Amino acid sequence: GYEEIVWNDLTKTHDVLIDSSTGMPLRYDYTNTSLPAGDIEIKASVIPELADEWPFPYLHGDSSDPFSVRVMHRMNIEGELTVSGLSAVYYWDGTINNGDGTFGNWATLFHQQALNAAGVSFEEAKVLRPYPSLWDGIPDNLPGEAINLRGFLSVNTTHWFISLVNGGDGDLPPCGQVNPTDPSSPVRCEIVPEMNTGESFGVRGTVTNRTNEAWDQDPIALQVDIDGNGQFMGSQETAYTQRPIMKDGEATFEYNWTWYSQYTAGTYGIRVDFTNNAYYFTGNSTNLAATGAYINVTVVGTTQFQMTSVPRLYRNTTTVIEARLLDNSLQPLRNAPVTWTWSYDGRSGVNYTDDLGTFSIPFQINPEDSLGNYSLQFDYEGNRLMKGNIDSQSVWVVSRTYVNVISSDENIRQSGDRWDFTAQVTDDNKTVTIRDSGGRELSGATTPNGGLVDVIYEGLDFEGVMHRQVVATLAPNAGLISLPEPQADGSHLCFYDGNGDGIPDRDSNGNGQLDDSESVGCLKANVSPLSPQILREDPDSFLPDGFGPVSVYLRFRETLPNEGCEVLEVEYLTMQGKWDPCVDVVGNDHFRVQMAYNANGFSLIGRTSMDVDDQIVYTSEIDPLTGEVVPKPMVVTGQLTDELGTNLTFRNVRVNYEMVNSPAGPVACFNGITDINGRFAITCPLSDVLAGKARVTVTYSAWDNNDAYRYQNKTVQTEFDVFSNSTLQIAEVGPFKSSVETFVAPNNGSAFPVLYLKESFHIDAILTQSNGQYVGGKCLNIYLDPQKNVRPLSSIYTRESDGMVEWFSGDPSQNPGLKGVETTGGELEGFRLLRVAFEPDINVPGGCDKDTSNVLNGSHMDIVVLVRSRVDLQVKTSWSYVNNNGLDTNDNVHGEIALLRDRLDLAVENEEIFFIREYWDSDSMEWVVEGRNESYTNEQGVASFDWAFSGRTCEGEPCSGDWRIKAYYPGSTFFAESSDNITHEVHYMKAKVSDQSDGIFTPTTIMALVIVLLGALVAGVMYYQRVVARRQVEALRGILTDTMLQLQAANEYIAIIFDCYKQLVKHFRRHGFMKKVYETTREFESAVRGAFHMVPADQLDAFIAIFEEARYSDHEIGPSHRDRAIATLNEITKSLALALGDGGMITRTEAHEAKLYGGLTKAGEFVAADGTVKQAGIDENQDNSNFKI
Incomplete structure (x- = not known):
C-alpha cells in the first residue's frame, strides 16, 4: 500500500503518519472512491524555497490558475x-x-x-x-x-x-x-x-x-x-x-x-x-x-355529480336544471356524455358537459302536472382513466304560497288598545311569478292543503337594539288568518291554566312544555290588549321598554308542496341585522310579509309627562369670591317621564321664553338634555331683559329625539316672575346746572364733589338692572343728609330711553321748591351725605309712590359731598392813602376787612386773610410784590393788619413811593376762594409841621378819658379771655368733626387718626398745653385732659384709647373699630357743643329715621323663610370682614 503523509506547515515538509499502536508508518490502498463526493478546486504551485539544492534557490516560484473538479461516485x-x-x-x-x-x-x-x-x-x-x-x-x-x-x-x-x-x-x-x-x-x-x-x-x-x-x-x-x-x-x-x-x-x-x-x-x-x-x-x-x-x-380517478342548484319546479314554467361532472380532484370532465331520466313521466336524454364540466337540462312543467316529490337520475359510463357514476337528485314540483294582508288596524296604538290584522293564504294560482289572490285557499295546519303562519313582532328599544318574539302560530281557516280574539278568562293565551294545576291546559302530553302543535291558534305573548307594563315584565318581550315601533312579520312555514320559509330557530330572533335566512330564498316576498311599523304595522306610543319646577327668577347674584354683582341666567328645571313613571334619559328638551307685554319676540334658550334621572336644567340667558313676568315654553319633541314612534310630544307653558336687583349709579354731582368741582383730601387723596351752600346744584344718575339693562320710567328720591332729613329734597323719573336722570334744583319742573343746598339743623358748611334712592316698596312722603310692578328690587347710592360757602370781602377800615392823603415814611398803615358768607351774610371766623403789599416799578411799568401780612378773622369775621409805611424805599431800593395793599382770601376746606379781592393804594406824601391851639384835651378831660380807657381795657381783657377760650373749644370741635367726617367718607383709618393726632398736637402747642412735639404718651394724655376739661372722663378714656390702638396695636383694624371711633368722636363733639351753649339744637337720630323709612332692598338681598333679610354671596358666620387698612 501507500504511505499516508500529511503536510507540516512548520517544517515545510511532508510527515509520514505513524501507527500509534505498532510504531510503523500507516499505509492504505488507493481507490477512486477515497475522495468524498463534491466539487473541489485544484491549484498547482512550484515553491523553490522548499528545496536547498541548486538551482532551486535561484528560481522564482509560480502557480497555475485554479480549476474545478467534481468528484462523483x-x-x-x-x-x-x-x-x-x-x-x-x-x-x-x-x-x-x-x-x-x-x-x-x-x-x-x-x-x-x-x-x-x-x-x-x-x-x-x-x-x-x-x-x-x-x-x-x-x-x-x-x-x-x-x-x-x-x-x-x-x-x-x-x-x-x-x-x-x-x-x-x-x-x-x-x-x-x-x-x-x-x-x-x-x-x-x-x-x-x-x-x-x-x-x-x-x-x-x-x-x-x-x-x-x-x-x-x-x-x-x-x-x-x-x-x-x-x-x-x-x-x-x-x-x-x-x-x-x-x-x-x-x-x-x-x-x-x-x-x-x-x-x-x-x-x-x-x-x-x-x-x-x-x-x-x-x-x-x-x-x-x-x-x-x-x-x-x-x-x-373517480367521478361525481355536483348539483349547481337544487331547483324546485313550478307549474306552467320551464326551468333549467344544471349539474357538474367532476373527478376526484374536483376538476371538471369536459365533453363527457351524461344520460338523464325524469321519474314523473320517464322522459330521458343525453347531454354533454362543457369546459367547466357543466351540463344543462331544460324542464317544462305543465299547468296540469301534479305537485309532488320526483327524482332526476344522472348516468356517466366512465372511460379508461375515469370510473363511471350514477346519481339521483330529488326534485319537487311545488306551489309558491302567497300571503296577502287584507286589512290591519291603525298603526298608532296606546296602552289598552288592540291591534289586529287579517291576511289571506293561498297557493300560487299556477302563476308562480305573479302575486295574485286567485289561488286555492289553504286550510288547516298540515300538508298538502294547509300550513302554519308564524306571527313575529319586532320591536326597537331605547338603545336601538331589535327584539323579536313569536306572538302566535296560526293555521289558515278557509285561507284567512288573524290574531285570536281576547277572552275575559284569558283562555286565548297559550299558557292559560284554567284548572290551576300549574300546567297549561294546552299541554296535552303533560311534559311541562308547549310543543309546536300544542300552541297553534293561541297567543304566545299577552299582546291583546297592549299593555306597556306587561311588555316590560316579560323577559322575552319584543318591547322591553314598554313603548316603541313594532314591525310585524307573517312567515309561512314550508310544508311541501306548499313552498315557504324553513322553520326559524329560536337563536335567530336575537340576532341584529340580517336575522332571517328566509330573505335569501327566491320569491320569499310571496310567503314572507313584513308589515313595517310606519306602514301597516304599529307603534305603541307612550304618554309623556313633564313637570316644570316653579321658581322666582333673579337676573343677578353676588359672586361669593369677589363680592361683585354678576349677571345670573334663568335656569329652567324639571323632569321628563313616561306614563309608567320611567325617567326619559338623554332626551333633548327645548325651552324658549318671552317677557309678557314686551315687544320683543320669543327668545330661544340653550339646548338641554335630560340626565340619568330624566331631569333637565336648561340655561336661558337674561341679557337685556327687563324685570317682569316671563312666559316660559318647555317642549319635548319626539321627532327631535327619534322617539316619534315611541312617545307623544309634550309642551308645557308656565310663567315665572323675573326679579332683578337694581343698580343706581350717580354719574355726576356739581354746582349749578353743569359745573363740576372736586375737593381732594390732602391726607389721603379722597375726592369729594363740591356744592355751595344756598346755591343750586345738579345730579346726573342712571338706574340699571344688575344685567346692565337700563330701567326707564322709575321714580327716584333725592335726599340731602337723609339721616336728618326725613323728606326727600325732590324726586324725578328716569328716562324711558336710557334710564338716566338729569336733575337740576333750579328747574321748577323738576324741583318746584327751587331749594338748593340748604342748612340742616343749623349746620352750614361741611361734609354731607347725598343720596339718590330707588325705593319701590314704600310710599315716601313728599317723594315717590310705591312701584306697582314690584319686580325690581330697590337700591340707592350715597355720596359724600363737601358743602362750601362762597364769601364776600367787605372793608371795615380803609387803608387807602392817596394823593394829598398820602403817608410819610414809617407812618402806620392800618386796615380791616370783614369776611362774610355770600348768601347768608354771616361772619366767617378763624380764616386766614392775606394782605399783599405791592409797589409800582416805574422801570418795568408793573406792580411788584414786596411782602404780605397774614391775619385770622375774629368772631365778627374781621381781620386787620398794621404796617409801617416804607415810603420811597422799596426792597432797599429807591422807588416812586406808590404802593398798594390787596386783601385776598385764599379759601379753605369749607369756604371758597374770594373772587372780589379788595385793593387800596398808599402814596407817599411828606408830613407837614403846623402849630395847634389848645383843644379839648385838657388835664381834666385827659384824666376822665384815661379812667374810661382803663375800664374798657379791663372789660376787653375779660371778654378777650372768654373769646379765646371759646375759640379754643370751637377749634377742638372742628378738628374732631373733620376727623369724624373723614372716617365716614374713607377707610384710611390709621392715616386719619394720625392726622387728627398731628392737628391736636399743633393746637396744644399753640395754646400752651404742650411744649414740644416729642413729649411722651402720658404727657399727650395730660394735654388732652387739660384741653378737654369740659368733656366727661369716660369719653376722654375712650378717646385716648383710639390713639393708643392706632399707634401700638398689631391686629387688623376693621369696620367695628371705625364705627366705635366715630361714635366716640360724636359724643365728645356733643359735649363740646353743650359747653359752647349749643345744646338746644334739635337733631334726628337713626332711631327716628328707622321709624320713618321702610327698609330698602339692596342689590343681592332677599328675604329668607324666617323673615330675615339675607345678602346673596355673603357668609354671615364669617367673623372677618374685607375691610383693610
Missing part, C-alpha cells in the same frame, strides 16, 4: 414496486396489429388470484381495458408476448411486484412508444401498473457502490412527478427522505405512497434516488447514466 439503486393485484398492469406487445400497417401497442395483464380473492370476475375487470389477458401468476404461463416480463414481474395472491428500471441496466422490459399513434412520441421500456384513487403502493430496495458493497452514507428520497414535466423537483414532489437502513448486511430503503383524491387521473413518474444526485452516476465505465430507480404509474 458510481452507485447502484435497485428497487421493487408493490401494488394491489385488482388492477391491471400495462406492457408493450409488439405483435399487436394496429390495423394501419403498424404493429405494437400497450396491452393489459390481470392478476387472476387477486381477482378471485376479491370476488371480481375478469369480465368486469377488463371493461375499457386494451388487449386484456389473464395470468395465473406462474411465470411460465405468461401469455403471448407477456413472456418477456419474466424477471421483471412477480405476484403473490393479492399484489403485483414490479422491478424498477435502473438507468445503468442493460436488461429491460419490452420497449415501445408511449403513444403508438404518434411516431414522435418517446420510447419507454417499462411495465406500467394501474391504480385507483385512494390506493397505496410500496417501494423497497437496496443501495450499493461500484464494488457492490452496501452504501448507507447518503440519504435516499422517494419522488413523484406530480406536474408531469419530467423533472422531480421541489418539496411537493419529494415524499420521503432518509438514509438507507442496514439490514442483513444490505443498505435497504422502504417507502409507501397513497393516491389521495387531490391527485388527478393520469400517468405519474416515480423515482427513488439520492437527494444530492448530481455527484453520483451508475452504469459501467463506457456507458454512464444518472442514478435512480424509475417506474410510471397510471392512476384511475
